[in-house]
Amino acid sequence: MQTVSPPATGEWSPLDATIVTVWRLALGFGLGPPAIGAAVLGAILLSAWRWIPAAVALVMVPAGVWWYPRARYRRWRWCLGDLALDLEYGVLVRRRESIPYFRIQQIDVTRGPLARALGLAALDVTTASASGGASLPGLDAALAPVLRQELLQRTAARAAGTEADDAV
Amino acid sequence: MPSDGHRVPPGDGSRTAPTDVPTEVSFSSPRALHPASIVVGVPVGQIVQSVLVPGAALIAVAGRATPLVFGLVGIVGLVVRIAQWRRFRFSFDGAVVRIDHGVLARRHRSIDVGRIQQVELDQPAIQRLCRVASVRIETAGSSREPDIELRVLGVADARALRSAVRASPRRAGGTASQEQAPASALLVLPIGVVARSAVTGAQLLVLPTVLAGALQFVGDRTDEAFSALVRALTDEGLVVRALEHRVLAFVATAAVLLAVSVVTALVVGIVREGGFRIDVADGDLRIRRGLLGTRESTVPRSRVQSVHVQANPLRRALGIATVRVSSAGGGEQGQSRVTIPAIGHRDALALAETMLDAPVPETDLVAHPRAARARVLVRALLVAASATGLGAVLATITGWPGPPARVAASIAVITGVTAVAFAFADHAALGHAHTNQVVAARHGAVLRTLSVAPVLKVQACTTRATWFQQRRGLATCTAHVAGPGGDVRIRDGDARAVAAVHAALRAHAARSPDVTPPAESSSAHR
Numbered sequence: 001m002q003t004v005s006p007p008a009t010g011e012w013s014p015l016d017a018t019i020v021t022v023w024r025l026a027l028g029f030g031l032g033p034p035a036i037g038a039a040v041l042g043a044i045l046l047s048a049w050r051w052i053p054a055a056v057a058l059v060m061v062p063a064g065v066w067w068y069p070r071a072r073y074r075r076w077r078w079c080l081g082d083l084a085l086d087l088e089y090g091v092l093v094r095r096r097e098s099i100p101y102f103r104i105q106q107i108d109v110t111r112g113p114l115a116r117a118l119g120l121a122a123l124d125v126t127t128a129s130a131s132g133g134a135s136l137p138g139l140d141a142a143l144a145p146v147l148r149q150e151l152l153q154r155t156a157a158r159a160a161g162t163e164a165d166d167a168v
Numbered sequence: 169m170p171s172d173g174h175r176v177p178p179g180d181g182s183r184t185a186p187t188d189v190p191t192e193v194s195f196s197s198p199r200a201l202h203p204a205s206i207v208v209g210v211p212v213g214q215i216v217q218s219v220l221v222p223g224a225a226l227i228a229v230a231g232r233a234t235p236l237v238f239g240l241v242g243i244v245g246l247v248v249r250i251a252q253w254r255r256f257r258f259s260f261d262g263a264v265v266r267i268d269h270g271v272l273a274r275r276h277r278s279i280d281v282g283r284i285q286q287v288e289l290d291q292p293a294i295q296r297l298c299r300v301a302s303v304r305i306e307t308a309g310s311s312r313e314p315d316i317e318l319r320v321l322g323v324a325d326a327r328a329l330r331s332a333v334r335a336s337p338r339r340a341g342g343t344a345s346q347e348q349a350p351a352s353a354l355l356v357l358p359i360g361v362v363a364r365s366a367v368t369g370a371q372l373l374v375l376p377t378v379l380a381g382a383l384q385f386v387g388d389r390t391d392e393a394f395s396a397l398v399r400a401l402t403d404e405g406l407v408v409r410a411l412e413h414r415v416l417a418f419v420a421t422a423a424v425l426l427a428v429s430v431v432t433a434l435v436v437g438i439v440r441e442g443g444f445r446i447d448v449a450d451g452d453l454r455i456r457r458g459l460l461g462t463r464e465s466t467v468p469r470s471r472v473q474s475v476h477v478q479a480n481p482l483r484r485a486l487g488i489a490t491v492r493v494s495s496a497g498g499g500e501q502g503q504s505r506v507t508i509p510a511i512g513h514r515d516a517l518a519l520a521e522t523m524l525d526a527p528v529p530e531t532d533l534v535a536h537p538r539a540a541r542a543r544v545l546v547r548a549l550l551v552a553a554s555a556t557g558l559g560a561v562l563a564t565i566t567g568w569p570g571p572p573a574r575v576a577a578s579i580a581v582i583t584g585v586t587a588v589a590f591a592f593a594d595h596a597a598l599g600h601a602h603t604n605q606v607v608a609a610r611h612g613a614v615l616r617t618l619s620v621a622p623v624l625k626v627q628a629c630t631t632r633a634t635w636f637q638q639r640r641g642l643a644t645c646t647a648h649v650a651g652p653g654g655d656v657r658i659r660d661g662d663a664r665a666v667a668a669v670h671a672a673l674r675a676h677a678a679r680s681p682d683v684t685p686p687a688e689s690s691s692a693h694r
Binding site: 083084090092093094095096097098099100101102103127128129130131132133134158161162168 | 283285308471496627628629630631632633634635638646648649650651652653655670673674675677678679680
C-alpha cells in the first residue's frame with residue numbers, strides 16, 4: 001500500500017482533481033431535471049417566443065455544470081500553517097478561513113457513496129463556535145485519515161504548549 | 169463613573185445579594201426529582217401543544233363523550249409522567265453531573281463540571297407557588313436546548329446543587345471555594361429604569377403583534393362586521409359625518425392604541441425584568457430578574473465570550489442602551505436570559521468593560537471606506553427600484569390609488585430618499601477596532617450594535633469578499649466565538665486592514681506567544 005504523508009507546514013495544496021467529477025454530477029442532478037422539466041413544459045404550454053428563455057436555460061445549465069465545478073476547484077486550496085489550518089475557496093464569493101489547532105474540538109472523516117466510488121473523502125473540523133467550523137472536501141481517501149492524525153497531533157501539541165487547559 | 173444611580177461602586181458592601189447558604193444536602197448518590205415534577209415539571213408550551221390543541225379538536229369530534237375521553241387521556245398522561253419521574257435519577261459527585269432517565273429507552277448523560285458554562289435557576293410563577301425551581305446546566309455547544317435540565321427540585325435543593333457545582337475544585341472559570349464569599353452587587357436596576365427600558369424597546373410591539381394575530385385569526389368575522397358597519401352607516405346617512413371626522417378618528421384610535429401598547433409594554437417589562445440585579449460572587453456573574461417568576465443565571469466571568477451594546481434610534485436619543493452577554497452555553501433562549509435592560513450608554517460601556525475585564529475601544533473605532541456606503545446604497549436602491557416597479561404594476565392592474573406613472577414617481581421619491589438616508593446612517597455606524605485584548609465592531613443603521621469579544625476567546629476567523637466587495641477593495645471578517653450568536657463581524661472594512669485583523673486574530677486564537685496588534689488603518693478615527 002502506498003504511503004501517504006501530509007504536506008509540509010506552510011505549503012498550499014489543491015484538492016484532488018476527481019472532486020470536479022463529484023461536483024459536476026451533483027450539480028447536474030440538481031439542476032438538470034428542473035431545467036429539462038421547464039423546457040418540456042414550455043414547449044407544450046407556451047408559444048414559440050415565450051419558449052426561448054427556457055431554451056436558453058437548457059443550454060446554460062450544461063455549460064454551468066461543466067464550467068462552475070472546474071472554476072471552484074481552481075479556487076480551492078488549503079494549508080497546514082504554523083498555527084492553524086487555512087482554507088481559501090470561492091468563485092464569486094472568496095473566502096479565507098483559519099481554524100487554529102488549539103481550538104479544534106472534533107474531526108470527522110465523511111465519505112458519501114459517490115465519494116467512496118471515486119476514492120475521495122471529506123474532513124469536517126469543528127470548533128466550540130456554532131459557526132466557526134470548516135469542511136475540507138475532495139481529499140484522497142488515503143490522505144484523509146493521515147491528515148486527521150496530523151491535525152490531532154498538532155492540536156495536542158498546541159494545547160500542551162499553552163497554560164490554558166480549556167479552549168473555551 | 170457616570171451613573172443612573174443604579175450601578176453599584178466596587179467595594180460597596182451595603183447592597184449585597186442573598187448568597188447560597190451551604191447546606192448538608194448530598195448529591196453523590198442518585199436522587200429523584202421533587203414529586204411536584206410530575207405535574208409542574210411539564211413545560212407550559214408542551215402542555216399547550218400536547219393538550220390544548222388536540223383537546224380543541226377532540227371537543228369538536230367526541231361530542232358527549234368528551235369528558236370521558238379527556239379523563240382517559242389525562243389518566244394515561246399522569247401514569248406516563250409518574251413513570252418518567254420514577255425512572256429519573258440525577259447525581260453530582262463533585263466532578264461529574266450525571267442523569268439517568270427514560271422509561272422504555274434508558275439514557276445516560278454525564279457532564280464534567282469543568283465544562284460547565286452556565287447554570288440557571290429558573291422559577292416561573294407556578295413553581296414559586298409550589299416552592300420548587302428548575303436547574304439548567306449548559307456546556308459549550310450550539311444546541312438550543314440545555315444539556316441538563318432538572319425540572320423540578322425543591323428550592324433548597326436547587327440552591328444547594330448550584331452551590332455544590334460552584335464550589336467544585338475541578339470547576340474551571342469561577343474561583344472554586346468551599347467557603348463561599350458573599351456576593352457583591354455589580355448592578356441593581358430601580359423599577360424606573362426597568363420601566364424606561366420597557367417602553368423604549370421591542371416590547372412596545374407586543375400588543376400590535378397580538379392584535380394583528382387576533383385580527384388574522386378572526387379575519388372573516390372582522391370583514392363581516394366591517395361590512396355591516398359600513399352598511400349601517402350608509403343606510404343611516406352617517407357615512408358623510410364619519411368621513412368628515414375620519415382624521416380625528418384616526419388620531420384618536422392611534423392615541424388609544426399607543427397608550428394601551430405603552431401600558432402593556434410596561435406591565436410585561438416590569439413583570440419580566442423587575443428586580444433585575446447582577447451580583448459577583450467567586451468570579452461568577454449572577455444575574456437575577458423577574459417579579460412573579462424569577463430567573464437566576466450564573467455565568468463565570470471568564471466564560472463570557474462576547475458583549476453586545478445595542479440601541480435603537482429612540483434609545484440613542486435618550487442616551488440609553490441594552491447589553492447582551494453571550495456565553496458559550498445556552499442557545500438563543502439562553503442568551504436572552506443575560507440581556508440587561510436599557511441603562512445609560514456610558515454605564516453600558518462600563519459594564520461591558522467589567523464583564524470583559526478589558527477596555528472597550530468605542531471611541532477609537534476605525535472608520536470604513538466610502539466604498540462601503542456605495543455598497544449599501546446600491547443594495548438599498550435595488551430594493552427601492554423593486555418597490556417602485558411593483559407599485560407601478562399593481563397600479564396598472566388595479567387602477568388604485570391613481571395613474572401608474574404618478575404612483576411610480578411617488579414611490580420612487582419616497583423609497584429613494586429612504587435608501588440614501590439608510591446608506592448614510594449605515595455607513596456612519598460602521599467601524600472596528602482591534603487591540604491586544606479585544607476585537608470590536610459596530611454596525612446597524614437602525615439597531616446600532618457594538619460587539620466586543622476578548623481576542624483570547626476567538627475560536628476561528630473567516631474573511632469573505634463578494635464580487636462587488638473585491639472590485640471596491642472591501643472585505644468582511646468574522647471572529648467566531650464559542651456558542652451561538654456571539655460572533656463579532658467586521659462588515660465592509662478596507663480589505664487590507666481586514667486581512668491584517670484576520671492574521672492577528674488567527675495568531676491570538678492559536679494562543680501564539682508572539683502576537684502583535686495590527687497596524688492601524690490610515691482612515692480617520694472617530
